[in-house]
Amino acid sequence: MARKFGGKFSPDGSSDGPDDRPHEDRPAYHGARVSPAGARSNVLFIPGVILAILSINDGAIGMAAGLAGAAALLLGAWLLRDGLIAESAYHERKIARRPAIPRKIFAAVLCGIGASIAAWRSEPGLIAPLIFGGAAGVLHIGAFGIDPLKDKGMEGIDTFTQDRVAKVVDEAESYLNAMTDAVKRAGDRQVEARVDRFTVKVREMIRTVEEDPRDLTGARKFLGVYLMGARDATVKFADIFSRQQDRDARSDYMMLLTDLEESFDKKIDKLLADNNEDLNVEIEVLRDRLQREGVHLEPR
Numbered sequence: 001m002a003r004k005f006g007g008k009f010s011p012d013g014s015s016d017g018p019d020d021r022p023h024e025d026r027p028a029y030h031g032a033r034v035s036p037a038g039a040r041s042n043v044l045f046i047p048g049v050i051l052a053i054l055s056i057n058d059g060a061i062g063m064a065a066g067l068a069g070a071a072a073l074l075l076g077a078w079l080l081r082d083g084l085i086a087e088s089a090y091h092e093r094k095i096a097r098r099p100a101i102p103r104k105i106f107a108a109v110l111c112g113i114g115a116s117i118a119a120w121r122s123e124p125g126l127i128a129p130l131i132f133g134g135a136a137g138v139l140h141i142g143a144f145g146i147d148p149l150k151d152k153g154m155e156g157i158d159t160f161t162q163d164r165v166a167k168v169v170d171e172a173e174s175y176l177n178a179m180t181d182a183v184k185r186a187g188d189r190q191v192e193a194r195v196d197r198f199t200v201k202v203r204e205m206i207r208t209v210e211e212d213p214r215d216l217t218g219a220r221k222f223l224g225v226y227l228m229g230a231r232d233a234t235v236k237f238a239d240i241f242s243r244q245q246d247r248d249a250r251s252d253y254m255m256l257l258t259d260l261e262e263s264f265d266k267k268i269d270k271l272l273a274d275n276n277e278d279l280n281v282e283i284e285v286l287r288d289r290l291q292r293e294g295v296h297l298e299p300r
Contacts, residue, residue: 036088037081044080048073051118062121069117076110079103083147090148093210102147112137165213168223169206175227176202185238191250198257201264208271222267230260
C-alpha cells in the first residue's frame, strides 16, 4: 500500500525527530574548512615515485643517486603537507606562535636537492644540476610560499598564560579529532554532520578563550572534562551502532550532542558578557581620570 511521504522537508513541514531543534537549521557545511593539504601538494609525491622507479635499472651508482633524489623529493612533499597544515592553523588563530620548524622552507630545499640529483643522472656535471635545483627551489617557494616567521598577536600577552591556553587548546583539538575519526565507524552521514556542527561550536569557544584567556579555569572544564566525555561517548556509540544499528542509541547520542552544544552556547555567551563588563569598567575608570584632569565628557 502506498504511504504518504512526510518529514522535515515535506509540504506540511513537520519534524519528527528528537534531535531536531530550531538552532540546528544551519546547513551541514556551516563552518566547514577546506583541507590545506590538497591536490596541489599531494601531486608532489609523484616525481619522487617516478624517479625511484626509473633508477632501479640504472646501475649501482645511478640507482643510489636516483633513490637518494627520490627520498629527498618524497621527504620534501611530506614536509610541505605538514607545513601547509601548520600554516593554516596559524592563520585561523588571532593569537599564534610561529611554527617551531620552517617545514615549507625545508621542503623547498629538499625539492631543489632532489631536482639536482635527478638532473645529474641525465647530465653529469655541476652547472646543470645547480641550475635545475635552484629553479625547482625558487618555483617551489613561488607556488607555496614560506612559513610564518614571527608570532601573531603576542604583544603584551603573558607567555605563561598563553602556554597554558595552548596546552588546553591542543588537548581540546585532540578530543575533537578523536570524535571525528570515531564517528566515521558508525557509517551515518547525519551523525557525522551533527558532530561537525558540534565541532564548530567548540572551536568558537576555543577562539574566544584564545582572545581573552582570563576565564581559562572555567572554560577548561568544557574544553577538557566535557570533551573527554563526549569523545568516550562517541567511541561507544560508534561501536554499538556499527554492529547493531541501534536507533535508540543514535537518538540518545544526538540528544547528548544537543545538550552539550547548548551548554557551550551558554558558556560562550557568559564569556562574551564578562568581556563587555570589563570594557565598561575600563571606560568608567577612564572617564573618572579625565574628570580629575578637568576634562568633562557629556554622557550620551
